[in-house]
Amino acid sequence: MTDKVFEKSITKQFEFDEEVASVFDDMLNRSVPFYKEMQRLTINFALNYLENNDRVYDLGCSTASTLIELSKHSSKKLNLIGIDNSPAMLARAANKCKAFGVEVKLLNEDLHNIEYPEAKLIISNYTLQFIRPLQREKLVKKIYDNLKPGGVFIFSEKVISSDKVLGKQYIDEYYEFKKTQGYSEYEIAQKREALENVLIPYTDEENKKMILDAGFDHCETLFKWVNFATFIAIKK
Ligand SMILES: Nc1ncnc2c1ncn2[C@@H]1O[C@H](C[S@+](CC[C@H]([NH3+])C(=O)[O-])CC(=O)[O-])[C@@H](O)[C@H]1O
Ligand SMILES: O=C(O)C(=O)Cc1ccccc1
Numbered sequence: 001m002t003d004k005v006f007e008k009s010i011t012k013q014f015e016f017d018e019e020v021a022s023v024f025d026d027m028l029n030r031s032v033p034f035y036k037e038m039q040r041l042t043i044n045f046a047l048n049y050l051e052n053n054d055r056v057y058d059l060g061c062s063t064a065s066t067l068i069e070l071s072k073h074s075s076k077k078l079n080l081i082g083i084d085n086s087p088a089m090l091a092r093a094a095n096k097c098k099a100f101g102v103e104v105k106l107l108n109e110d111l112h113n114i115e116y117p118e119a120k121l122i123i124s125n126y127t128l129q130f131i132r133p134l135q136r137e138k139l140v141k142k143i144y145d146n147l148k149p150g151g152v153f154i155f156s157e158k159v160i161s162s163d164k165v166l167g168k169q170y171i172d173e174y175y176e177f178k179k180t181q182g183y184s185e186y187e188i189a190q191k192r193e194a195l196e197n198v199l200i201p202y203t204d205e206e207n208k209k210m211i212l213d214a215g216f217d218h219c220e221t222l223f224k225w226v227n228f229a230t231f232i233a234i235k236k
Contacts, residue, residue: 003027006183006190014194016062021088024063030181032126033174033225039125041223042154043070045232046121049152054120055079059111059143060127062086064093064104071102080104083111111139116146125156125230129199137210144214144235153216153233158201160227170227207231 003023014020020027029035043066050056054076058067061082071080082104084090090106097104107114112135116122122143128136143153161167178188202210204221208231211219216233223230 001026003030004187006187006194010190010194012194013196014191014198016084016086016089018088021063021086021092024089024092025065028062028065028126030183031178033177033228034223038156038223038228038230039066039069041230042066042123042125042156043073045222046070046123046152046154047074049121049150050074050076050078051120052076053079055081055116055118056121056123057116057119058082059116059122059124060084060130061093061104061106062089064097064102064106066123066125067104068096068100068102071104072100081107081116083107083109083114085110116143118148119143119146120148120151122147122151122153123155124153126158128155129157129201133200137213140210140214144216147235149235151235153211153235154222154230155233156223156228156230157207158199158227159207159224159229160201160203162203162205173226201227204229 001023003026005019005023056070056078061067061084064082067080067082071078080103082093085108087108090108093106111131128139131139147153161170175188208219211231211233217236218234220232221229222232
């Protein structure tokens with residue numbers, strides 16, 4: 001279904017409710033530049049580290065697109081676990097997993113409230129950005145602690161520039177992108193307002209510092225388009 005959530009006047013903050021969930025795949029494809037390519041890279045790099053019976057967690061799995069694609073491309077038997085705290089998202093995830101014949105354990109949980117035992121790979125694409133600072137640092141430490149040695153954390157984030165002028169140019173370029181995707185200026189402005197104080201982006205440097213402070217041995221940018229970035233972090 002086509003995302004028209006922000007065509008009408010919005011009075012509340014952005015939420016992962018029934019309305020957003022019902023158009024979510026379209027929203028993500030049209031709102032995140034190179035979403036499919038970022039997902040393809042997430043999966044290909046993940047596959048380099050995975051062996052039979054490894055546990056893979058997707059934190060903020062939404063409609064389970066990434067776990068379904070990972071399963072389709074893996075020749076290994078994987079234990080796939082998707083976690084999200086939006087029942088509307090998880091209902092769609094369950095339907096899609098069934099339709100694609102992919103076995104995924106879906107957990108309706110807040111990321112802060114559970115552990116990720118025996119994790120070989122943890123994925124979290126465009127989700128940490130919704131976690132408040134301090135809580136976010138705590139969550140990344142928990143991710144590090146739960147990963148087995150040799151484990152990998154792949155995550156994607158909307159990012160900001162540490163340079164004010166360049167940062168403004170980033171926003172302009174992103175708005176141009178959204179216009180090419182068919183969003184009107186009104187929709188763009190409405191969503192921007194709804195995301196204010198909900199989506200809190202870090203700079204590239206802040207993301208990497210958070211990862212290294214948590215204990216990871218290595219962190220690199222795998223992919224970047226202006227203000228959207230994918231990182232890989234390795235625990236030795
Ligand atoms: N505290 C929390 N606990 C659990 N879930 C949460 C929390 N906060 C937010 N979420 C969930 O994180 C997801 C973020 S969307 C991820 C896209 C997906 N990774 C994808 O690649 O397709 C990204 C976006 O909308 O920009 C939503 O499903 C929220 O319900
Ligand atoms: O659409 C936007 O303005 C964004 O910043 C990206 C995004 C994509 C999907 C949900 C929330 C934010």
